[in-house]
Amino acid sequence: MDPDRRRLGSTTSVRRQEIAMARVGFVGLGDMGSRMVPHLLESGHQVVVYDIRRDRIDPMTALGAVTADSPAAVARDTDVVISAVMSDDIPAAHWGEDGILAGMRPGSVLVVLSTTTPDMLRMIASHIPAGALVADAPLVGGVRYAAEARLTMLLGGSDEAVALTEPILAAFGDIERVGSLGSGVAYKLITNVAVMAAEAGLREALDLADTLDCSYDITLDLLARGPMADVVRRAKDRGNPRAIRDSALDFDVLLSAGGEDNLPISSAGRVRLWAAVEAASTPPVFFDLTTHTTALPEYRSR
Incomplete structure (x- = not known):
């Protein structure tokens, strides 16, 4: 040696x-x-x-x-x-x-x-x-x-x-x-692409449920039977809170590193999560993505 x-x-x-x-x-x-x-x-x-x-x-x-x-x-x-x-x-x-x-x-x-x-x-x-x-x-x-x-x-x-x-x-x-x-934050951003797309996707699935006049409970139950099971379980876990604003800020960091043109799904997801942040009268957490608190404006009163 x-x-x-x-x-x-x-x-x-x-x-x-x-x-x-x-x-x-x-x-x-x-x-x-x-x-x-x-x-x-x-x-x-x-x-x-x-x-x-x-x-x-x-x-x-x-x-x-x-x-x-x-x-x-x-x-x-x-x-x-x-x-x-x-x-x-x-x-x-x-x-x-x-x-x-x-x-x-x-x-x-x-x-x-x-x-x-x-x-x-x-x-x-x-x-x-x-x-x-x-x-x-x-x-x-x-x-x-x-x-x-x-x-x-x-x-x-x-x-x-x-x-x-x-x-x-x-x-x-x-x-x-x-x-x-720098490798740690690089890999964290890479994993966040998929994780946060799933968060925004959960909210968008419920947006479509509103548009089609369908039940949130049935929608979440069906999602929990497939590959979105872990996302739904995490969203419904009140003992493991995550501020939606923190996820939206993470989208900002992600796009500053990768570029909006290169990450169109993340770019759209950021818009939807920031809209969810701004929808609630009190700072929403991940659980609120499964309620009408963070729905599109015309459906929030349901």
Whole structure:
């Protein structure tokens, strides 16, 4: 074995052991993050958290997490920083004097869980301080999976970043190594093409049921007997909520990466999901795709 490679492997192994019970930062305590932080605490990690909403922070500190006053402060005080913000919030959470990148130190690792684009990951990497590392690990699975530590993480990054990140992410479920930095978000976008087309397709099937004066209950029962069974079951699962707005935003990210001309089905699906978001008087969740709350305007009163 090449002696330099042997030394690198040995150094990484030691560093992995050091970081196994590390101080972990977590930025973004929304529907997913708020259910993931408890697993870190249960695993014995010291956890430092930040969110722009105080009401999201208090439940985490009640469990034993420590509060920071900015994303930069989280990074300055931790070995591994997990960023779980929505795609629109990535710039504010990562750049500027209060952003995560301002607080990163040599030897620390940033793990981006957000559904974003490979270009955004490369931009983050280009601004990472010397000696710090970055990996991407977007999530497969919803709120129920996060609560039960059954998520799948699509992990991309250098060998060193991946090796140091895996012991932390293992608290959340299964890890699938998918390649170099940006590969995680690339594969997440690819899977989202099919998943979100199914979400929009479910709503459009019920739009046709309205047009033809047919029953939602019968329509959903018939769909549940075929290849749409998992989609219908997920939609009707009130214990596994998913904001439709989040899916619509994911469509925006998907189309920014792939181009509307190249993804006509996704382009049409985005229009229908944003219409569903705007239809409801309160923020709709996935379940609402199966009700008249998100129907076309002329059928919402049914």
